[in-house]
Amino acid sequence: MTPTTTPTAHAPAHARIFRPHRDDVLLAVVSVLSGLLLWSLGIYNTSDRHFFPAWAALVPLLALGPMELLRRTAPRVTLAVGTVGVIADQFTVGNLATVLVFTDLMYAAVVYGKPAMARRLPVHTGLVTIAVTVASVAWLRTPQSLMIGVITGIVCFGPALTGATLRNHREAAEAARLRAEQTALLAEMDRSQAVVAERARMARELHDMVANHLSAIAIHSTAALSIDSPATSREALGVIRENSVQGLAEMRRLIGLLRDAGADQEAVATPSLAALDALLGQARVNGAASGLDFVLQGGLLPGEPLPAPVELAAYRIVQESLTNALKHAVPGTVRVRVTRADGLLTVRVESPYGDRPGPRAPGSGAGLVGMRERTELLGGEFSAGRAGSVWLVRAELPAEEKAVAG
Known part of the structure; x- marks a missing residue:
């Protein structure tokens, strides 16, 4: 079947059908x-001009009238024709409609032109x-000559100023x-970025709150399944139960925080460095079943408050580092x-690095x-990254309130 073609906006300009605006x-x-009616009734702009017969006033009228069809699409052409036509009209008995058409063409040239x-x-x-105005006064030297300038302003300057x-x-x-x-676009972009940032924050909080407990559950359940010992199984089940209860509590706190349950709930859900022990x-x-021991070296001096975002970030970094150690570290001391010091809070976690035997928890x-x-x-x-025989995690955070706020 031969496809049919229909005129589209992509057709060449000469192939498009010109359709003037209905107005x-x-x-x-x-x-x-209107011009024909005025001429037929013998209503002229002046009757003392005898350069041409009365019917000659129709020529500028019939030339300017059709120019209204092009006033939007070709304002430069219509203005040029209109100027010539209104000047020619001054050598005839004149037609008011011709002058009015010229004023509209002048207006349209300003509104629709370049x-x-x-x-x-x-x-x-x-x-x-x-x-x-100056020429009329200098030539005629009568007060009435000022009216020529006024009429000129009304016919050409007035429409141009109105159009502008x-x-x-x-x-x-x-x-x-x-x-x-x-x-509105920037607001939508800000909203989208805020949603993405909030989702990332929720993902970090969820991961940091629950990953530690789930990793311990995975390690001890794997150990209980791989080692056929009632004592080992009982110990593993105890650790699994404890981490399950704590993980469930953390989840409830996070859900309460997301639901904006109140300031007290939020305070409970936000840990601090005082809980590192x-x-x-x-x-x-x-980590006992994996041969891991955990030691806290040094610490902050009392009476040194930290910005809440910094303290939370430091706690979560330590928490996630311990979780990674439970998953991947070889037996030894973490x-x-x-x-x-110097306006910085430094978090440093060293884990034994090497090939680890026994069960491992998966990591993402x-x-x-x-x-x-x-x-x-x-x-x-x-x-x-790896630093010799250890896996070193190191974070430097600004410890001053001004730095965090900036």
Whole structure:
């Protein structure tokens, strides 16, 4: 079957059918009919001009009337024809409709023409009005000669000024609309970024709260399944139960925080560095079966308050480092050190590195990503990698309130 083609917007310009605006068609028809009516009734602009017969006044009228059809699409052409026509009309008995058509063509040239022409026409018509006024007064030397300048201003300068005013209002409205759209777009982008940031924060909190307990559960359940010993199974079940209860409590706290359950709930759900001893104690219980011990070296001096975001980030980094040690570290001692000096809070966690026998908990790599994000959001520096026989996690966080707020 041969496909049929239909005219589209991509067709060449010469192939498109010209269709004037319906208002322009109405203007053209009314202008011509009005001019013909005035001429038939013998109503002329003046009766003392005898350069041409009376019917000659119809020539400028019939030339300018159809120009209304092009006032939007070809304003430069219509203005040129209109200027010639209105000048020619002055050598006949004159027709008021011809003058009115010219004023509309002048107005349309400013409104629909190019910006440069729209800027120049009010200035040029103003200068023409002044020149005609001065010339009339100098030539005729009568007070009535001022009316020639007034009429010139009404016919050419007035429409140009009106068109320029309307165009300026339209451009200002369009600029305001574009600014509103840009503002709405920026607001939508900010909202989307805020949603993404909030989701990332929720993901970090969920991972850091629950991953430690789930890792311990995975390790001890694997140990209970692989070692056929009632004592080992009972010990593993005890650790599994304890981590299950604690993990469930952490989940409830997180859900309560997300539901905005209140300031008290939020305070409970936000840990601090004062709880590091309890965190390491839990890690010792969870890592005993893997031959791991956990030691806290040094610590912050009392009476040194930290910004809440910094303290939370430091706690979560230590928590995630301990979780990774439970998953991957070989038997040995995991050393945790948190110090503050020169406006920086330094978190350092060293885990024994090597080939680990026995059961392992699977890892996704989200923990390292979360620790790095927490550090960078506060303007700190984070590094994690092998350093000799240990796996070293190190984070430097700004310890001053001003640095965090900035």
